[in-house]
Amino acid sequence: MSVEDGATPSRSFRLTISFRGMNMSIVDRRSLVMPAPISDAIRGYEGQSGFWYELHNATGETIYRRVMHNPLSSHVEEHTIEPTVTSRRHPVGERAGTFMLLVPEDAAAASLVLFSSPPDAAAVAQPARKVAEFALGSGDGTG
Amino acid sequence: MMGTSDGSVGETHKIVDHGSDSDRWTMVLVAEGYQAGQLDQFHTGAESFMESLFSTPPFHLLRAAVNAYRIDVSSTDSGADDPAACGGTGATARTFFDASFCNNGIRRLLEVNTTAVVDVVNAHVAQWNMIIVLVNSPVYGGSGGPVAVYSMASGAIEIGLHEMGHTAFGLADEYPCYKGCGIDTDRNTHPAVEPSEPNVTTDSNRSTIKWGDLIAAGTPVPTTKNADCTMCDPQANPLPDSTVGAYEGAHWYHCGAYRAQFTCRMRTLGNPFCTVCQRVITRTLTPHLPSSIPVPDLTRPGARIPKVAHALLIQAGLKFTDSGPLEITQDGQILRGSVVGQQPVAGTLVQVGSVVALEIGDYKVPGPISLGHPH
Numbered sequence: 367m368s369v370e371d372g373a374t375p376s377r378s379f380r381l382t383i384s385f386r387g388m389n390m391s392i393v394d395r396r397s398l399v400m401p402a403p404i405s406d407a408i409r410g411y412e413g414q415s416g417f418w419y420e421l422h423n424a425t426g427e428t429i430y431r432r433v434m435h436n437p438l439s440s441h442v443e444e445h446t447i448e449p450t451v452t453s454r455r456h457p458v459g460e461r462a463g464t465f466m467l468l469v470p471e472d473a474a475a476a477s478l479v480l481f482s483s484p485p486d487a488a489a490v491a492q493p494a495r496k497v498a499e500f501a502l503g504s505g506d507g508t509g
Numbered sequence: 510m511m512g513t514s515d516g517s518v519g520e521t522h523k524i525v526d527h528g529s530d531s532d533r534w535t536m537v538l539v540a541e542g543y544q545a546g547q548l549d550q551f552h553t554g555a556e557s558f559m560e561s562l563f564s565t566p567p568f569h570l571l572r573a574a575v576n577a578y579r580i581d582v583s584s585t586d587s588g589a590d591d592p593a594a595c596g597g598t599g600a601t602a603r604t605f606f607d608a609s610f611c612n613n614g615i616r617r618l619l620e621v622n623t624t625a626v627v628d629v630v631n632a633h634v635a636q637w638n639m640i641i642v643l644v645n646s647p648v649y650g651g652s653g654g655p656v657a658v659y660s661m662a663s664g665a666i667e668i669g670l671h672e673m674g675h676t677a678f679g680l681a682d683e684y685p686c687y688k689g690c691g692i693d694t695d696r697n698t699h700p701a702v703e704p705s706e707p708n709v710t711t712d713s714n715r716s717t718i719k720w721g722d723l724i725a726a727g728t729p730v731p732t733t734k735n736a737d738c739t740m741c742d743p744q745a746n747p748l749p750d751s752t753v754g755a756y757e758g759a760h761w762y763h764c765g766a767y768r769a770q771f772t773c774r775m776r777t778l779g780n781p782f783c784t785v786c787q788r789v790i791t792r793t794l795t796p797h798l799p800s801s802i803p804v805p806d807l808t809r810p811g812a813r814i815p816k817v818a819h820a821l822l823i824q825a826g827l828k829f830t831d832s833g834p835l836e837i838t839q840d841g842q843i844l845r846g847s848v849v850g851q852q853p854v855a856g857t858l859v860q861v862g863s864v865v866a867l868e869i870g871d872y873k874v875p876g877p878i879s880l881g882h883p884h
Contacts, residue, residue, distance in 0.1 A: 376531075382627070396635070398635060398636055399531045400530065400532075400535075400636040400638075401532075401796055401797070403793055404792065404793065411705055414702065414705040415702045416681075416704055418705055433679045433705045433706060433707070435675035435680070435706075437654065437655070442612075442618060442652070443652070443653060444615050444617045444618050445651055445665075445667075445668045445671070447617075447649050450777070452667075452777050452779070453684055453778065454684075454686065454688055455687045455688065456613065456688070463623065463624075463654070463655075464627070465655050487687065491699055491700045491760065491761075491766075492700060492702060
């Protein structure tokens with residue numbers, strides 16, 4: 367559905383999440399007339415590594431899932447001018463900052479759940495686990 | 510050093526306009542370290558980035574899905590901090606977003622005040638999908654995260670493209686080391702845990718690997734093996750660059766993790782995105798294509814399909830395989846392939862550089878396309 371169709375436009379929330387280490391809170395939420403990214407598969411990620419976020423309905427069923435580059439990583443990427451290996455990683459310890467998520471405005475969405483592998487360099491390929499859950503509507507969460 | 514008191518936010522210009530931001534995938538390019546009298550250079554840099562992007566597969570087929578803005582932010586001083594502690598000049602520059610090299614003591618790590626950048630963009634282009642900051646420095650560097658950052662040094666534009674792969678499309682790094690080949694001692698074998706990212710895997714089984722539909726029947730899987738897992742695999746690519754398979758050495762490990770092609774922009778800067786990464790990008794941007802582009806009626810013999818409909822076909826989950834009813838003409842001959850779940854259509858094989866592509870009507874599916882032998 368699009369504005370130019372004359373159809374009801376897609377709406378999304380842009381959620382800004384502040385973090386220090388694995389402690390997170392939603393610090394800003396904006397309702398926007400724009401589509402969220404299409405959902406990744408909502409099954410089959412169990413036991414995988416990385417970072418993704420999910421929308422759950424009131425019964426805890428996953429209704430949206432999106433994989434993203436891990437914003438909590440305690441290591442950073444440096445791009446060098448060496449001709450063969452142009453990029454490498456550096457561990458930098460616990461990080462703090464913000465990241466943004468774009469999620470569809472869905473009346474059935476009751477909570478936002480974040481999954482992450484451990485952020486430290488030695489464990490980045492370990493399975494992700496639930497690291498935060500936010501009841502949508504309150505902005506409060508548990509990390 | 511300093512911050513948002515060291516400059517001002519000027520005008521916002523839409524430099525690529527394909528319709529409403531409510532529908533398109535919208536990029537915002539932000540100036541940092543440009544004095545007011547230097548903003549013409551930022552305009553040129555922004556245009557250069559968009560030209561590079563639109564010449565980069567698959568963006569070259571998805572141009573109609575993209576809008577872009579530039580925001581003219583001027584700074585008191587030109588450039589970025591370049592601390593001597595990392596071998597820099599020791600220069601400090603009073604800039605709006607506090608751009609600095611040498612973050613965490615890392616020479617090329619050029620970062621900005623991300624929160625300030627996002628605040629400015631939210632105030633001027635609310636419906637953004639990707640933010641890129643162009644830093645007016647001749648020193649090579651950049652960074653990723655919520656926004657991508659790169660300097661004006663030669664080749665640094667590649668940092669912006671690579672970081673877009675992470676931030677906008679969730680792509681993993683494909684390089685086979687962490688701190689560097691010959692340096693790592695703890696990156697021999699990837700844990701037996703499947704990465705969630707779409708472009709790396711621990712699965713070397715042809716029938717279950719997540720990009721298996723792109724691997725030709727004649728391609729060995731795994732395609733390359735690293736003979737010494739204490740180091741990066743030194744072997745050259747034994748197959749044509751376009752071959753999709755399972756190449757060992759990826760996701761920061763020498764062994765036990767695989768990438769889809771020998772090289773990719775997510776492995777080594779300066780290369781194209783591999784076929785798997787291109788597919789991920791295409792799936793993300795397809796919903797933003799103008800809806801006035803007709804969805805092709807594949808049940809109509811000889812249907813002509815607009816070029817941009819390629820993305821719609823991929824979005825619809827169509828796969829091109831080596832058996833079935835799709836009839837493809839090449840030099841007057843009929844080959845057979847299939848568009849899974851669809852009725853026969855006519856198409857032509859064409860050579861695009863070193864890659865064979867499928868052309869149906871006036872649209873092309875970039876290769877490699879798996880096709881069977883003529884029946």
